[in-house]
C-alpha cells in the first residue's frame with residue numbers, strides 16, 4: 001500500500017527512513033466503519049501505533065500486522081501517561097526513523113492535545129501530518145439521527161469541555177454563551193461536572209426545560225442514549241453505567257428527542273443498550 005501523500009513508506013527511500021515521521025490520526029468515536037480511508041492508509045503504513053484508551057479494538061484491526069501497538073492512556077479519570085512523556089516518546093521513535101501513528105479517539109484536534117504533540121514534533125524537526133476523524137459529537141448526533149444545527153433552533157454550535165486540567169469544571173467557560181437559547185452545546189467529559197455546569201448555566205439564564213441528551217459510548221455496540229432536560233439530566237446520568245465515555249448534547253435542536261423518549265422513568269430512547 002502506498003504511503004500518506006508526500007510521506008515515504010517504511011522500507012522505501014533510506015533518507016526518509018532515517019528521518020521518520022509522525023501522523024496524528026483520528027480513530028472516530030468507536031464504530032470502525034467510521035474511519036476515513038486516509039486513516040486506514042496511515043494505519044497500514046505505521047511502524048508503531050501509540051493509541052488512546054478510547055480507540056476501539058476494531059479500529060486497531062486495520063493496522064499493519066507487523067506494526068507495534070502501544071496504549072498510552074488509561075480509562076476515565078484514572079492516572080494517565082503524562083503528556084510530556086507521550087510527546088517525548090513520539091519524538092524519540094520518529095528520530096529512530098519510524099513512521100509513528102498517534103491514534104486518538106474522535107478527531108485529534110478536538111480535546112485531543114494534538115497541538116502539544118504537533119509542537120513537540122516541529123520543535124524536533126520531524127515531519128508531522130494530521131488525518132482528521134469523526135468527533136464523538138458527530139457520531140452521537142448520527143446515532144440520535146439529529147442535526148447539531150437547525151435553522152429554527154440552533155444558529156450556533158459550540159463544543160466545550162466539562163473537565164479542566166485539574167479535573168474540575170473549567171472556571172473560564174462563557175456562561176452567557178452556555179445559556180444562549182439559540183445555540184447547540186456539546187459538552188465533552190461532562191459526567192462528573194454536569195451538576196456544576198447546570199448550576200452555572202441556570203444562574204446565567206438557561207431555561208431548565210432545555211432539552212439535554214446524554215450519549216454514552218456513541219456508535220459502539222454498548223451505546224446508551226438518554227433524553228431529559230438540563231434540569232433533570234445530571235441525576236439521571238448518575239444512574240447509568242460509569243464505564244463508558246459520555247457526551248451531553250444541550251439545546252432546542254434536540255427537542256424532538258424528548259418527544260420520542262419513552263414515558264418510562266429514565267426516558268431512555270428506544271433502541272438503546
Ligand SMILES: C[S@@+](CC[C@H](N)C(=O)[O-])C[C@H]1O[C@@H](n2cnc3c(N)ncnc32)[C@H](O)[C@@H]1O
Nearest residue numbers: 029106107110135136188189217218245246247
Ligand atoms: C479527551 S476527549 C477526546 C475527544 C475526541 N478527540 C473527539 O473528537 O471525540 C474524551 C471525551 O470525548 C467524549 N467521547 C469520546 N468518544 C465518545 C463516545 N464514543 N461516546 C461518547 N462520548 C465520547 C467523552 O466525553 C470523553 O470523555
